[in-house]
Amino acid sequence: MSEFNQLWSIVATLFTLVLITATAFEIGYTLGRDDKKKAK
Known part of the structure; x- marks a missing residue:
């Protein structure tokens, strides 16, 4: 389950950066x- 949590935190961070x-x-x-x- 810890692997899933790590992956989710990475996805959340990437999503936040993109946003x-x-x-x-x-x-x-x-x-x-x-x-x-x-200017016009």
Whole structure:
């Protein structure tokens, strides 16, 4: 059972990292798009 727990913690960590990266990318993309609108 300990192997399953270790695997689950790794999956959870990876999922969290992906979620943070996706959120940061989306925020950066939205801000960049807003800046382009203001420039025009």
